[in-house]
Structures are given as C-alpha cells and as structure tokens.
Amino acid sequence: MRFTPWATRLALTLSLSATALLTACGGSGSGSDTQVRLLNATRSYSALDLTVNDKTINSGIGYAAVGSYGGVSTSDTASKVLTSDVGTSISATTPGLNANSHYTYITFGFAGAIRTTLLEENQDAADANKAKLFVYNLAPDAGAMDVYVTSASDCSLASETALTTNLAGGTGSGYIVLNSGTFRVCVTGYNDRTDLRLAIPAITLDSKSVNTLILTATDGGVLVNGISLVQQGAATSFLNTQSRVRAVAALTNGGTVSGTLNGQTLLTGAISPLIGSYVTVNATSTSTPTTMTLAVNGANVSFPVPTLGAGKDTTLMVWGDPAAPNLAVLNDDNRLPTVSGNAKVRLINAIPTQTAGVSLNIDYTARASNVTPGTTSTPVSIASTASSQVDVVVPTLATPIYTKSNLAIASNSVWTFFAVPNTTANPDTTSNFPVPFMQGLPKRER
Secondary structure, X not given: OOEEEEEOOOOXXXXXXXXXXXXXXXXXXXXXXXXXXXXXXXXXXXXXXXXXXXXXXEEEEOEOOEXXXXXXXXXXXXXXXXXXXXXXXXXXXXXXXXXXXXXXXXXXXXXXXXXXXXXXXXXOOOOOOEEEEEEEEEOHHHOOEEEEEEOOOOOOOOOOOOOEEEEOOOOEOOOEEEXXXXXXXXXXXXXXXXXXXXXXXXXXXXXXXXXXXXXXXXXXXXXXEEEEEEOOOOEEEEOOOEEEEEEEEEEHHHOEEEEEEOOEEEEEEEEOOEEOOOEEEEOOOOOOOOOEEEEEOOEXXXXXXXOOOOOOXXXXXXXXXXXXXXXXXXXXXXXXXXXXXXXXXXXXXXXXXXOXXXXXEEOOEXXXXXXXXXXXXXXXXXXXXXXXXXXXXXXXXXXXXXXXXXXXXXXXXXXXXXXXXXXXXXXXXXXXXXXXXXXOOOOOOO
C-alpha cells in the first residue's frame, strides 16, 4: 500500500516524518482504469461524498464507513471530498494513481483542519495462519502513542511488549506480521503504560489478511477512536467508551476538596487552589452510570452527577464559599489549534466576588471577556509568541488582578487560565489571582 497526503484549506500540518512516510508514486498506465473508494474518518461531517473528475464514486458515507469501489481513469484524477447535504468541497487534489490497483481515500480531522490521505491497497497477502497489520496514527492532537496487541484479558500491560511505539501523528508502523486470530488492542500515550487512550476488547485478524488500524481523534483531543480496514474489504468502527476527568479545588479561604468518580480518586484533601490531574473513567451509559463522591473541608456534599461523554475531557471545578460550595462541569477542548503554529487560550473564572465578569487580555488584546463565576470562555486561537504580556482584569478595578510579562506561548499548544481566590483568611477583591495553567502539546497534562 502507498499513501499520498493532501491538505485542504486551513489544514493542520502534520509532522515532517509523516511527509516521508506518505510519499506517493506517480501514476502509470496513462488512460488505464483503477479503483477508488472513500473512508469517512472525520466526526465533523455525518456524511461525505467522493467525486473524481466530477463523477460521483461514493455518496452518503457516514463516520467509520467505507464506500464501494468505482472505476476511474488514471489520466483524469481531479478528486473532491464533499459534504453530502450541501455539496461543499472540504478537500480537493489531483493525485497520481497507478493503473489496475485499488485505493481508499481516508478523510480525517475536524472542520477547519480536514485532511485526506490516499491508501493504495495492493499489499501481498500474508501467509496461511498469519496476518499483516499496519497501524496509522491520524490523531495528531493526541501526540505520539504506543500500541499493544495482546491476548490478555485487560489492558493492565504488566509485561506486554508494544507492537509499535512512539507513533507520532501522521505516521504509520509499517506492515507487521502477526499470528491470525482475535486479540485485544491497547493504545497508550508514548512510554506510559498507564495512560490508556483506547481499548479494543476484540479485533479479528483473519488468516492471510492484510489490515490497517486507523487511530482517529475524539472530541476531547487526547483519547482516540479506532477504525479497522481490511484490504479491499470492510471497515469496522471501534469508538472509545471512556472519558477523561479532572477536579479543580477553587474554594475561598483555602477550602479543601476530596472526591472520587466511578471509583477513581480525583483529589484527596486538596487545599484550594489546586488543579488535579486527569483520570480516565468509563463514560456515562445505561450500563455504566456515573457515581461521584465529593467532600469539602471533610464534610460530604451532594451535587447532580455529571454526564461524561465518550472521548471527551471534562473539568469538575468545586468553587465558592466552603460553607455553600458550587460545582461547575466544564467541557475541555484539548484539540490542537486548527492553524498550525497557533495556540489556543481560554479563561475559567472561580472568583465568586467578581460577578461583573473577568477578562483575559494577551498583548493588550481581549481574548476572553466578561467570564462570570463558575464559567469558562470559548477557546480562541492566537499567534504563538516567545514573550507575551498577559493581564486578567475586571471592569470594576483600575488595575489587573493578575499580570504576567514575558510569558512564552508555544505554537500548537492549548492554555487554560484559572482565575481563583487566594488562600488568605479574609481575601479582598484585589488579592484574588489567576493561576495560568498550560495543557496540551507539548506540555499537556496527562
């Protein structure tokens, strides 16, 4: 199989190693026919069409679905991927195609950062009782990953050896020969067996088969979904069934927070302000409802149990007066900026006295405005800088409640600034301060 990448407008650039991996051969046999089809690996569009030289090859292809092959001339390969509802082109190229072969166009990413790669399905079959497996990381937001194929009953990975390791976004493992059979697949963050990104309980690799396992992005950006594609055959979806959650202690007067979620410890006696690490738990479903315990200053408190979306990242922020605490359930978008080289920033306000709202200025430009207590601003994309001036302000005060000079905001990073109360016994409005917290590549909290 061969791969040809082609970027659309506003496409997110993948790593340079991906460029080397996805170099395509030029077309041969001018005027001869070849076979093409579309695999929809983007969750931004519920249905996609593929046209080549304005001829419709596939239409209405849903997520993790693959169309039937259609014949096209290798001398007329102007190709488009379009939305099925409106017919808007989200990707376009004129690739070189080899005659008498088979290709799958794989469209992936999110709106504003859509990419398509071309997979030539012409690999020799594996031997009897063997199978070939190629793992392809099309989730650049998630960073480098390790992939384990195992016969174990779970993903504890006590002694297993990775099938492929340090698989960066846009790169593949190469074809690896395995025994045929049914196996468990465990995908983790690079060099961290406990950082589980995807667990596939059972994937079947038939004798003599050639298979591709495609890792695609989730809404949160760190966990991944999987799609298994048999060469010149069917596609199978493996959606993530887990969610990542962290707790933030942001109470006045240094109030403490302890909590668990679905049996996982979030915080233990955390003195405000403190930002906990993400833990991975089962997403909310009919069979696995969410269970939560929270205690403030040692006393149990009750809040409505949050719904945890599969593949999503969530912050549970305990804020306000410890005598009458509040719980804010905030969606965390840890996907990288859609424009390569930019950064994403947002502001979360946990200062109960600032009812007029809090604003975030970076280099004297407002990036978040009037963020009320217990809420978050919408993330915005900004140009990365080696030295930024950051100010958090409220309209009722003449001076910022927080200021930071020469803050380096790295490219392709995601930042959250938390405005939280200080820990003094009697805080006034001018002593409240935000804690800048960087998440996302290259320093995403895992």
